[in-house]
Amino acid sequence: MLTRLFILLCCLHSGILMAQDILVTGKVTDAQNLPLSFVNVLVYEDQSETLLAGTTTDEDGSFSLKGLEEGLYTISFTYIGFESIDQKIQLSSNKNLGTIILNESAEMLDETVVNAKLPTIKKTAGKLVFNVENTSLSVGSTMDLLKKTPGVVVIGENIQVKFSTPIVYINGKRVYLSSSEVASLLENTDAGNIKSIEVITNPSSKYDAEAGTVLNIVTSKAISIGYKGTVNATYEQAIYPKYSLGTSHFYKNNWLNVYASYTYGKRKEYKEDENYIRYFEADEVSTKSIWETNFNRTTKSENHNGNIVLDFALNDKNTISVTSNISVSPKVDYYNNGESFIYNPQRQLDSTITTLSHVNYDKENLTFALDYNRKLNDKGATFTASANYIYYKHGQGQSVSSDYLLANGDFLRNNSFYTDSRQKSDIFTGQADLATELWEGSLEMGIKFSSIDTESMLDFFDTEINGNVFNNALSDDFNYKENIYAEYINYQKDWDKWSITLGLRGEYTDIDAISRSLGKVNTQQYFDFFPSASFHYTINENNGIGLSYSRSIERPRYQSLNPFKYFLTDRDFNSGNPNLEPAIEDIITLAFDHKNKLFFEFYYQNIENSLEELTFQNNSNSILERVDANLIKSYQYAFDITYVNSLTTWWWMHLRTSSFYLAKEFYAFQSAQEKYTNDTFGQYISTTNSFAITKNRSFTADLTASYISNFVFGDRYFKNQTYVNISLRKELWSKRASITMGVDDLFDTLKDMSSISRYYNQDNHFYANLEYRVFRLGFKYNFGNARLRDNSKKIKTDEGDRLEEK
Numbered sequence: 023m024l025t026r027l028f029i030l031l032c033c034l035h036s037g038i039l040m041a042q043d044i045l046v047t048g049k050v051t052d053a054q055n056l057p058l059s060f061v062n063v064l065v066y067e068d069q070s071e072t073l074l075a076g077t078t079t080d081e082d083g084s085f086s087l088k089g090l091e092e093g094l095y096t097i098s099f100t101y102i103g104f105e106s107i108d109q110k111i112q113l114s115s116n117k118n119l120g121t122i123i124l125n126e127s128a129e130m131l132d133e134t135v136v137n138a139k140l141p142t143i144k145k146t147a148g149k150l151v152f153n154v155e156n157t158s159l160s161v162g163s164t165m166d167l168l169k170k171t172p173g174v175v176v177i178g179e180n181i182q183v184k185f186s187t188p189i190v191y192i193n194g195k196r197v198y199l200s201s202s203e204v205a206s207l208l209e210n211t212d213a214g215n216i217k218s219i220e221v222i223t224n225p226s227s228k229y230d231a232e233a234g235t236v237l238n239i240v241t242s243k244a245i246s247i248g249y250k251g252t253v254n255a256t257y258e259q260a261i262y263p264k265y266s267l268g269t270s271h272f273y274k275n276n277w278l279n280v281y282a283s284y285t286y287g288k289r290k291e292y293k294e295d296e297n298y299i300r301y302f303e304a305d306e307v308s309t310k311s312i313w314e315t316n317f318n319r320t321t322k323s324e325n326h327n328g329n330i331v332l333d334f335a336l337n338d339k340n341t342i343s344v345t346s347n348i349s350v351s352p353k354v355d356y357y358n359n360g361e362s363f364i365y366n367p368q369r370q371l372d373s374t375i376t377t378l379s380h381v382n383y384d385k386e387n388l389t390f391a392l393d394y395n396r397k398l399n400d401k402g403a404t405f406t407a408s409a410n411y412i413y414y415k416h417g418q419g420q421s422v423s424s425d426y427l428l429a430n431g432d433f434l435r436n437n438s439f440y441t442d443s444r445q446k447s448d449i450f451t452g453q454a455d456l457a458t459e460l461w462e463g464s465l466e467m468g469i470k471f472s473s474i475d476t477e478s479m480l481d482f483f484d485t486e487i488n489g490n491v492f493n494n495a496l497s498d499d500f501n502y503k504e505n506i507y508a509e510y511i512n513y514q515k516d517w518d519k520w521s522i523t524l525g526l527r528g529e530y531t532d533i534d535a536i537s538r539s540l541g542k543v544n545t546q547q548y549f550d551f552f553p554s555a556s557f558h559y560t561i562n563e564n565n566g567i568g569l570s571y572s573r574s575i576e577r578p579r580y581q582s583l584n585p586f587k588y589f590l591t592d593r594d595f596n597s598g599n600p601n602l603e604p605a606i607e608d609i610i611t612l613a614f615d616h617k618n619k620l621f622f623e624f625y626y627q628n629i630e631n632s633l634e635e636l637t638f639q640n641n642s643n644s645i646l647e648r649v650d651a652n653l654i655k656s657y658q659y660a661f662d663i664t665y666v667n668s669l670t671t672w673w674w675m676h677l678r679t680s681s682f683y684l685a686k687e688f689y690a691f692q693s694a695q696e697k698y699t700n701d702t703f704g705q706y707i708s709t710t711n712s713f714a715i716t717k718n719r720s721f722t723a724d725l726t727a728s729y730i731s732n733f734v735f736g737d738r739y740f741k742n743q744t745y746v747n748i749s750l751r752k753e754l755w756s757k758r759a760s761i762t763m764g765v766d767d768l769f770d771t772l773k774d775m776s777s778i779s780r781y782y783n784q785d786n787h788f789y790a791n792l793e794y795r796v797f798r799l800g801f802k803y804n805f806g807n808a809r810l811r812d813n814s815k816k817i818k819t820d821e822g823d824r825l826e827e828k
Contacts, residue, residue: 046087046111048119050079050099057083058124061101065090078276089400099124148224148556148570148611150664155217155242163256163266164239165205166766166798167213170710170726170747172664172676173221174237181205181237184223184627185658185684185733186607188235193331195345195391195410196230196451207349207387208239211327212254212268212285217242224556224570224611227510227525228455228466231552234574234607241281241329242272249273250806257800260793262290262320272806279333284326291321294791302641306693306783309367310641316361317590323354343393349386356381360591371429377591383418403458412449414476418442423485424592437592438485439493445584447476463515474504480586499538500584500600504577506531512554519560527552531577535600537585543600550575550606568613576633578602582650596648603652605631621664632656634736637779638692639786646786653688653736654697672714680706684734693782700739700781704731720753724764737784738777745772745794759803767794 050061061079065087074095079085087097092114100106104124111117144151152171168174168181175182181190181204190197190204197204222229222236229236251271258264268285295317301310328348335341358379364372393408423438455468478500483490510527533546556570584598611625632653639646660682668674685701708728715721726747733740749764767773772794778787 044090044092044113045116046090046097046113046119047117048085048122049083050085050101050122050124051083052104053123053125055121058101058104061085061099061124063087064098064100066096066098067093089402148222150221150223151218152221153218154213163209164211164213164216165208167216167219168208168237169766170724171219171221172666172678172708172710173223174219175706175728175730180735183221183235183237184609184625184660185682186235186627186629188221188237189230189232191236191238192347193241193345194238195389207327209287209289212256212266212270212283215241215268215270215283224554224572224609225574226466226523227512227527227552227554228468230470231508231527231529231550231575232577234572234576234609241331242270248806250804252802252804254800254802256798258796258798260796261292262793264289264291277335279331279335281329281331283329285328287323287325287327289321289323289325291323291793292318293321293793294318296789298787299639299646300785301639301644302783302785304642306641311367311372311644312365312369313644314363314365315591315594318359320357321355322357324352326350326352339397341395343391343395345389345391345393347387347389349388351383351385354381354383354385358590360594362591362593373429373434374427374431375424375591375593376427377422377424379420379422379589379591381418381420383416385417386413386415388413398458401459402464403456405454405456407454408452410449410451412447414445414447414449416445418444420589421485422589422592439592440483440485440490441480441589442483443478443480443586445476445478447474449474460513461515462517463513466510466512468510470506470508470510472504472506472508474502476502478502478584478586495539497539498585500535500586502533502535502583504531504533521558523554523556525554527554529575531604535583537600540585540600543585546603548604564617566615568615569611570613571608571610574607574609576605576607576629578604578633578650582633593644594646597650599650602633602650603631605629605633605652607632619665619667621662623662623664624660625662626657626659628655628657629653630655632686634686636688636691636736637738637786638690639784640692641783651688651691651736653686656684656686658685659683674712676710678706678708682706682733686734686736688737690737690782690784692784696782698737698781700734700737702732702734702739704733706730720757722751724749724751737779737781739779740775740777743772743775745769749798758805759801762798762800762802764798766796766798770795 050058050063052058058079061083063077063079063085065075067074075087075090077085077087090113094110094112096108096110097119098106098108099122101124104126107122107124109119109122111119144153150173154167165176169176173183175185181188197207216239218240220236220238220240222238225234225236249272251269253269254267256266264287266285266287268283270283271280273280295315297315297317299313299315301313302308303310326348328346330344330346332344333341334343356379358377358381360375360377360379362375362377364374366372389410389412391408391410394406396405397403398405420441421438422440423436425436426434428434449472451470451472453468453470455466457464457466459465480498482493482496484493506529508527508529510525512523512525514523515521528549528551530549531546535543535545537543552573552575554570554572556568558566558568560566578599582598583600583602585600587595587597589595607627607629609625609627611623614622632655633650634653634656635648636651636653637646637648660680662678662680665677666675682705683701683703685699687697687699690696690698706729709726711725713723713725715723727745729742729744731742745766746768747764747766748768749762751760751762753760773791775790775792776787777790779785780787
């Protein structure tokens with residue numbers, strides 16, 4: 023079926039309507055009329071950051087650009103040690119630009135020059151691009167950068183877009199990791215290597231059907247001929263110090279483009295929890311006991327991150343890319359300490375429990391990718407094929423020892439155990455895509471296959487006087503296999519005042535999960551269609567309106583399906599659920615835009631069988647368990663306002679507000695299968711401000727502030743939170759280096775993050791205090807013989823003209 027459909031789609035190529043070829047030629051010289059070779063000649067859409075074509079001049083200074091269509095363009099000429107020139111041209115036929123003269127810069131550069139910029143935002147229907155390269159925002163980790171990204175909410179390790187968990191991509195390649203592992207990866211990735219972050223709220227059918235929302239993190243890449251490199255260091259101080267060291271290298275010639283980076287991070291972190299649990303009698307009304315626990319955890323970790331990207335230009339039509347991403351955590355240690363006070367209903371101390379727990383693990387994540395791109399003609403038609411392999415390995419040991427004491431401190435008994443778990447995963451994906459022109463629009467279609475094979479084991483040992491005794495009843499092996507076969511088609515067309523995008527994706531999924539202790543616990547085969555559509559109408563030159571719809575799926579991650587348990591204490595643990603089913607999401611959005619600065623969005627989202635974590639207290643056994651579960655459904659209504667503008671020549675601001683209603687409907691498993699709806703109205707406000715303190719922008723500052731009122735996850739209700747982050751950046755040594763400093767959570771307002779679960783026979787709440795307030799100091803030095811400015815451009819725009827007139 024897949025093969026037939028792909029052949030049928032390819033046959034459409036014969037009916038393609040092609041636009042006229044236009045050739046642009048010229049010559050570049052210096053002021054003495056001497057030809058300049060290897061000058062970068064880059065073509066952009068007018069008033070846009072989209073790079074359409076590019077070349078470099080030959081030895082005689084000449085250049086030629088082929089395959090352009092009629093329209094208005096900006097051509098940028100850049101060369102080391104010379105002032106850059108941008109020219110606007112209107113093309114209707116072949117054009118010779120004659121001789122372009124570049125004047126020598128007053129400051130001859132023998133090393134890299136980095137020009138600090140203000141962050142920029144480009145907002146289109148269903149997508150926001152946040153450009154942060156060379157701004158003071160790009161300091162610290164990529165996780166820190168996400169906290170400053172418009173439309174992204176980071177709560178602990180949870181990354182949220184429109185209050186749903188996005189699928190994370192890096193340079194267009196999906197990251198197959200759990201939420202906590204994604205957080206760890208981004209925490210150890212230097213933000214200085216990030217070019218932009220794309221927040222995609224209405225992904226096209228080209229993305230996996232799981233991609234209800236997408237975060238695509240784009241790293242920097244060399245455009246100019248030559249070599250450049252950076253070294254950087256970051257020091258952080260919270261309760262404990264942390265630091266990272268990194269280096270990045272870029273090289274480009276006529277046939278090779280290389281990017282390589284390495285980062286080493288060492289961290290020590292502290293977390294403190296206070297929790298309250300009221301256990302009930304069998305009547306579910308009377309109080310059985312009250313447990314109050316003080317818990318703290320100290321974490322020590324080391325991480326190595328390495329990235330290599332090799333782009334080979336075989337000829338004008340064929341390129342090959344080889345990518346490798348390596349993330350290794352050779353040693354991570356958790357030191358957990360807990361002390362529980364158990365009271366009777368009259369609030370008299372009955373007994374205490376002290377728990378010591380030590381967790382140590384090591385982790386490897388190795389990703390390799392091979393991409394092939396072929397330009398089919400000069401009209402923009404391309405064929406791409408890619409293969410990706412991910413090797414993931416995780417080994418963990420945990421020891422837990424709990425002492426039970428009477429109220430007067432007399433020893434009652436000890437309960438100790440040890441667990442040894444290992445997990446190995448092999449993930450393979452392969453896909454082929456065709457992009458071409460059809461009916462004066464653009465057509466994309468393709469097929470994809472992905473395979474996940476993971477093997478997990480857990481050995482449980484009871485600790486006794488004579489040593490560890492294997493406990494077969496609590497030990498298990500879990501094997502999970504998942505194959506997904508997908509095909510998609512996507513069509514986009516713009517005409518007059520209208521633009522449309524229509525997409526359809528079909529996916530067949532085959533799952534086989536086996537537990538040694540439970541048997542075959544999850545066997546599913548299903549096929550489903552996932553349509554998407556968006557329409558935009560330009561009312562006039564200042565206003566537009568749009569409507570979009572998409573359907574997506576959320577499959578349970580294999581970590582969530584794993585039935586193993588992770589113990590905080592012997593009575594407080596997290597466990598997976600091998601019986602999880604996929605969730606189906608539908609979202610519809612109505613949007614209005616004004617002058618590409620002010621955006622309004624109203625949307626409705628409904629998720630059947632939504633996947634979230636639920637916290638249940640077992641009143642008969644006095645046990646607290648957090649389990650991954652299928653909710654009946656979750657849904658939300660929201661109205662968002664986004665404003666982006668340069669208020670003055672030195673002040674750029676982004677402001678976003680979201681007024682929402684969130685609801686989570688689920689079965690309360692510990693309450694005789696009662697249904698319950700956890701819901702709330704809420705408000706989210708976030709602003710990011712960038713200030714140029716000096717006229718030449720060598721000294722800049724950024725201020726980020728966010729407020730979120732009540733919101734809900736699963737069965738938990740979270741109270742309002744607010745924080746303010748500030749950072750400064752100063753360029754040094756003729757702009758060859760920069761130093762940054764800043765403070766996250768300046769006023770220490772996140773330290774008492776609280777969540778409550780109170781319904782039926784459930785009554786518990788938690789107060790979490792993490793190292794949110796962090797002082798950060800960073801240093802970056804740039805070297806080489808090419809300017810980082812080549813990764814960006816300066817184009818005359820109406821907004822830029824307005825700023826220059828002030």
